[in-house]
Amino acid sequence: MVGTDETTDTDGQDLLGHVLLPVANEGDALETAMALEPYDPERVTALHVVEKGGGVPDKTPVEQSEELADESYAAVRTVFPDVHEHTAYARNVVDAILDAADEVDASAIVYRSRGGNRLMQFLSGDLSAKLVTKATVPVIALPREEEAAE
Numbered sequence: 001m002v003g004t005d006e007t008t009d010t011d012g013q014d015l016l017g018h019v020l021l022p023v024a025n026e027g028d029a030l031e032t033a034m035a036l037e038p039y040d041p042e043r044v045t046a047l048h049v050v051e052k053g054g055g056v057p058d059k060t061p062v063e064q065s066e067e068l069a070d071e072s073y074a075a076v077r078t079v080f081p082d083v084h085e086h087t088a089y090a091r092n093v094v095d096a097i098l099d100a101a102d103e104v105d106a107s108a109i110v111y112r113s114r115g116g117n118r119l120m121q122f123l124s125g126d127l128s129a130k131l132v133t134k135a136t137v138p139v140i141a142l143p144r145e146e147e148a149a150e
């Protein structure tokens with residue numbers, strides 16, 4: 001479109017004005033933040049979802065999950081020193097991401113696919129597809145390093 005910025009959506013909102021960056025662990029957080037860095041978002045809120053068991057034992061103890069969240073935030077902070085932190089406790093990761101986007105008033109959800117073969121995606125319920133189809137804000141998938149090289 002003539003006269004518009006590439007990162008502006010049809011409503012004139014800056015897509016990278018305030019991005020929600022879901023992160024799973026320290027390594028994922030660093031790789032995802034580094035993949036986002038070239039796009040120069042104005043504000044970044046890192047999100048870590050502590051998965052709750054919902055009537056069954058949690059996947060990991062809450063204290064361990066909170067420690068994992070802190071390590072993830074520290075990794076993002078190496079790339080985005082002013083990152084905001086948001087920890088969610090939920091049974092459903094996709095719903096937690098969508099709720100967090102509303103809670104922090106994110107302009108977009110930015111993520112990096114964690115990959116896996118088709119079977120792994122099927123068994124996990126293909127979280128990426130659920131995220132994209134259920135979101136009320138734009139969802140931006142960052143290229144994975146090996147995909148960008150192809």
